[in-house]
Amino acid sequence: MADELATQISALNELYSTPKWVDLNGLINCATTHLASSGLRPNFDCVGISLLGRGSYNTVYKLQFSDGTQLAASVSKSPSEKFNPSAKQSEIATMKFVRESGLFPDVPVPKIHAWDTTFSNLAGAPYVLMDIVPGVNLADTRGPEPRGLRGLDYLGDEQQVKVVKALAVLQASLSRPLPSHLTKIGSIAPVEVQGNPQFSVRPFVTSRACLGGPFNSMQDVWRAKLEYEALYTVEQRASLDNSSPPEPACTPETFAELYQQLSSLIDHLKIPPKYSRLVLHHPDLALRNVLFDPDTLKITGVIDWAGAQILPLVLTALYPDDLLSAYDRPFTHPDVPKNPYPDCWRCIPFDWTHPPPESYPAAFIGPDMPADFRPLVGALVRRVTLRARFAAYFDEEMRKRKYSDSSLATLFSDAQEYLRFNETLFRGWYGWMDHERWIKSSYERVQSSRKKGDI
Incomplete structure (x- = not known):
């Protein structure tokens, strides 16, 4: 043996x-x-x-x-x-x-x-x-070639609806009101209270750093993240013996300009009271991290809690990865040139509509991809509807459990500007460069509104 x-x-x-x-x-x-x-x-x-x-x-x-x-x-x-x-x-x-x-x-x-x-x-x-969690990982399911569909896209319509509803109910379960000793923004940590192990909200940690806290508002978190990036970048850039040359597009002048514009946008992005209640957030409720009973499609386990935090509800309004889509997958969408900001957001899906077949490329670039785009484009179109159902199921479950006093049917669409800003900040200065146009446009829009007296 x-x-x-x-x-x-x-x-x-x-x-x-x-x-x-x-x-x-x-x-x-x-x-x-x-x-x-x-x-x-x-x-x-x-x-x-x-x-x-x-x-x-x-x-x-x-x-x-x-x-x-x-x-x-x-x-x-x-x-x-x-x-x-x-x-x-x-x-x-x-x-x-x-x-x-x-x-x-x-x-x-x-x-x-x-x-x-x-x-x-x-x-x-x-x-x-x-313990080993029972159940199956639906992300591994894959159909025979040449369809090339996998995961949620490969399931039948009835199964897709069951899975999407189960994920929405799971997200609603995590969005319950928290007790009074957990009403700060930060990360969960164990504490001892009179010799008994309990849990508390402690400083806000990421895989790379501790930002301090816990915090009373996302404005405080964002300012702490800006300060961290400023110190980190200066430390990197000011070392003249650095063996790797700095990114040409991010000159000190560009960094300073974006830093100031992001700082100005923080006060503008105040979260409405309706969406500011704090909840427990699992940052990656994708099929790869959720196990299901293969017969009933009920959830049997949730894994990979890295990055879980206490956050305002609006910043937890993320669709599962399996419902997202990007403008360049499986190929660049013909409407992208009309979009002034074709940036690839990790948190915001691109809403595919069915482009004409004559616009399809001849074949995929990858060696294991099929040449027929129709099943994949059809799957992306279907995801648009599944996202709408996910949001509706989430709202229904929140009201059923009495976790919310008002409708949250538009939470996932209302959250997008806050999610874009949060993603930009937390990707570090590389993210700032990726979304430079969006930062500058948002800043100019705010300045224009201030001049008109709208804000």
Whole structure:
């Protein structure tokens, strides 16, 4: 059995390019030690390790033990210089908060058994040991070629509606009113109150930095982010011994101009009271992070809580990735030249309408893509309607649960300007350059309105 386990580890290292500092034998040792120390049948061995999933920042392994125990081990892929332990600790705290607080009984989250957010353990990297979530990942479903549809687009109409409604209900579940001790903008963290473990809102952390706080308003968050970017950029640019040349388009003068315009826009983007209530936000409720019962299509698990925060409702009005679309996928839309800002937003979908077949390119650029665009364009057109249904289902569920005193039917459309501004800021100065035209146009529009006395 030891030889078989060694073969599995060797294959994982070779096939999936395990980072050189990660020791899978050490990971198994950590998991075995934890189970033994927890009093759960100490006399057993790990008999198998396999890949459960891979994301941008973590790899998840399935560990099987001789007594039948199975665990999921999520291991960070980031090197130590790019890893933010505070962000990982907040992610763990958020999962425990959702599972243990009693506020979210219909949001299934795996139980966490142990973790280590350092690089000094036997695994050589931060890891989290948790239960394996039952269910299937619908993002992996894919039809036979040449249709090329996958995930939600591949499902039938009735199944699509069930999945979209389940995701909308899930988002509404997370949008419930929070108790009074969680009414600040920031990240969840564990605290001790008279010896009892509880949860609180602590400084606002991202994968890269801590912005301070917790904050009373998004204006305060945005100013903190602007200040962070100014300090970070000056530190990068002012080092004359930097081996990589600065981005030519972002001269110090351009940076200063955009910084001032963004700063001016902060006070203009005050969130209306209707949308300012604070809620728990999972930033990526895509099919890749939500598991379903294959027969009923009910949600069985929600994973990957990295970046979860307490935010105003309006900044949580994001459609799942599976409902988004971009103007250049599967090919550049013929109406794009008429659009003065064809910027690619991560948070805002492009509303496809069916272009004439004669405008279709002859074939995809990618080697595994089909030449027939009709199924894919049809899927994008269908997403427009599915987004409308998602927003309607969310509003219906919020009113049903009495989480809102007024209709939220237009929340997702009303949120777009706030989401654009927030995305621009949080992408850093690279994002500022990508959306330079939008920043300048927004600034000019505000200035024009002020001169007319509209604001």
